[in-house]
Amino acid sequence: MTHFAKQQPDELPLVSAAFLTRTAIAIGILVALTIVISIAGRWLGERIALAGHTDSIEAVSIGIGEDRITLPANVIRFERQRRSGPAERVDLYATWPEMAGYGAENRKRFSDIRLSAGLLFMQISQSTMSRDMSGRLEPIYSHLFDGEGQAYNYGLTLHRMRKETGYGDEVFFTAPRPGKPDYVVRCLLPRAAEDSTTGDCQRDIHIGRDLSVLYRFSSTHLSEWQHIDDEIARFLEARLDPAG
DSSP states (O other): OOOOOOOOGGGSOSSOHHHHHHHHHHHHHHHHHHHHHHHHHHHHHHHHHHTTOOOOOOEEEEEETTEEEEEEGGGBOSGGGOSSEEOSEEEEEEETTTOOOOOTTTHHHHHOGGGGGGEEEEEEEEOSSSSOTTTTTTTTGGGTBOSSOEEOSTTOEEEEBOGGGSOTTOEEEEEEETTEEEEEEEEOOOSSGGGOOTTSEEEEEEETTTEEEEEEEOGGGGGGHHHHHHHHHHHHHTTBOTTO
């Protein structure tokens, strides 16, 4: 009978095959996790940097009531609204005066609150009233003004509201426009220019078949009231589908 000699302790291999196998598997798992974490980190970093914005200019076609409007994704404010199809409303933002959506070249203006006065905010929805803000001047607002208006800058007239109307410190500005109804905008003026916000002034207009556009801007841009009104209407009407 042949007897196999037992290996002495000092003759055993220092590292067993099983240990090497387990180590290789562990290293493989760590490498895979490192890759996943790296990819996820880059993705998360990009998401944090964008903070809900997108620089995509992919066309998004949205139907609201009887109207259809096609917009680049980077002017649509909320991610959940950046999909084609029917919607109750869509919220937009754009730089002023460029009327441009979010992009690498202007990201600070969207992310730095100190620069937010350089943005316009718009909300498009189906009209709930037959008249826009200009159309409501004579039948509604003029009866709520507290006395005569006061001459203001930029061709505007300032109107304060009667206390019982509930408008608080808000004021209205009006201005005549040749061949058009008078301009009307509602503002809460800051005590100092540096306290201005993007929501200081708001106005609504009608476009398309049955759309209402409520837009907001900083009171620091009141001198450009006519330009802002014209550009917003032009920007949006150019993107309406004439067929609906």
